[in-house]
Amino acid sequence: MNLTGNWTYPTVIKFGAGRIDELPGACADAGITRPLLVTDKGLADLPITRQALNILTQAGIEVALFAQVDPNPNEINLADGVAAFRDGGHDGVIAFGGGSGLDLGKMVAFMAGQTRPVWDFEDIGDWWTRADAEAIAPIIAVPTTAGTGSEVGRASVITNSQTHVKKIIFHPKVLPRVVICDPELTVGMPKFITAGTGLDAFAHCVEAFSSPHYHPMSQGIALEGMRLVKEYLPRAYADGTDIEARAHMMSAAAMGSTAFQKGLGAIHALSHPIGAIYGTHHGTTNAVCMPAVLELNATEIADRFDKAAAYLGIEGGFDGFRDFVQRLNDRLNVPRRLSEMGVGRDRIDDLTDLALTDPSCGGNPVTLTRENVRALFDKVI
Structure with missing residues (x-):
């Protein structure tokens, strides 16, 4: 059975073993020239993360890594990620990992251009309309687990570190522009x-x-x-x-x-x-x-x-x-x-x-x- 395909529901999905090699092309498709790769602490030094970074570097793409992401990411992780995005002059995010890396990466791209606190965009009513949609940076998602499905989601779950309440932050443009689903990345789980x-x-x-x-x-x-x-x-x-x-x-x-x-x-x-x-x-x-x-x-x-x-x-x-x-x-x-x-x-x-x-x-x-x-x-x- 040939388990390979190009899907556009709910977004563009490049599915199949070995397709992490297409990461530079995904950046071009999303209009990203200086990506920030966001992942969790546990993945930062693993071979699959180094592989992704090397693929980008060899393609002449200047990429930086942000890995200060907790298992249940919070607004502190988010603030640090936004600072890294702005300080590095990045123009897009590669959200890489399981649910925590994917969720925080999406939120870094979302919040990098906003002026209101993240809690103002909780998934309540039409709160998402408060955001400056034009300021949301493009996102590429690369899942390394098979679980949350956050790679095809329009929201992220962020924990409030003070109240210990998980909040769902929603915006339609948080949906990644390109998703690379490479099952080889999950082999080492x-x-x-x-x-x-x-x-x-x-x-x-x-x-x-x-x-x-x-x-x-x-x-x-x-x-x-x-x-x-x-x-x-x-x-x-x-x-x-x-x-x-x-x-x-x-x-x-x-x-x-x-x-x-x-x-x-x-x-x-x-x-x-x-x-x-x-x-x-x-x-x-x-x-x-x-x-x-x-x-x-x-x-x-x-x-x-x-x-x-x-x-x-x-x-x-x-x-x-x-x-x-x-x-x-x-x-x-x-x-x-x-x-x-x-x-x-x-x-x-x-x-x-x-x-x-x-x-x-x-x-x-x-x-x-x-x-x-x-x-x-x-x-x-």
Whole structure:
């Protein structure tokens, strides 16, 4: 099977093994001559990052590296990145890495030309119109994990370092102009990152499919995304060099992010404050929360997941699907409770308050209340 393509939905995507070599051409396509490559601290010295920098340098492109990005990036990282962008006279950003590097890189390009604080552009109503759209620098995204799908997203998640609240910052022009999806960049991912990021993609598809909002295109993408994760995440986990599995998982990640234009739900409403307060891995947190949220939503989603289960080759309809999710978590060595990830019960009230204000609440098929959200936290912790 030839797993190569040139896609323009939702943006220009250059997909296929070895396509990192096309990074200089992507810069030309995006109108970038002096890029700032933004990635996280863990990736800064790895061979795949050096490879990307060398490809640009050999093409005569002057590039600089900014890697002061935390696992849950915050406004301090952002301010440092914007300063590096301005001081270096850069005209575009290459957002490189997993969700943290991609999200912060997009925000550096967004905020470099703005005068208002980043919180003024939170994804509330039409707040995005406050931004100077002409001052947003062009973005190229290069994912090195298969999970968040931030490479095809129009928003970033930034944690407020003072309040420990994760905020979604949105603008249509934050969507990268060119995306390079090269599954070879994901080959070196550790098993626990392969599992956590893959289950993040799965959570995006599950929640988009569960959302009550109308978006048939997203519904179809979410369903096929679930199938790809079901078939290929165990393979990628078992053998990190399985390039076919890695490629299909990279597709599933982009599909999950595209699909959740239809909405997210309680899984993300819970995981955002947990990650902000306890610093847990986002995708793994989602995976732990997923079985309990499926159970909460059962009355509203059972019929559609009966059909999904049939498509996915899972016996038992919705109940079979829910059981499959727990078996998949177990197979990938995901903890059954968040207490195993350092999350305590001492801040359940704070977590509940934060979850109820998370914008993901609006896409949950069952209305979220203080009572059912607190009960969910109690169950998953």
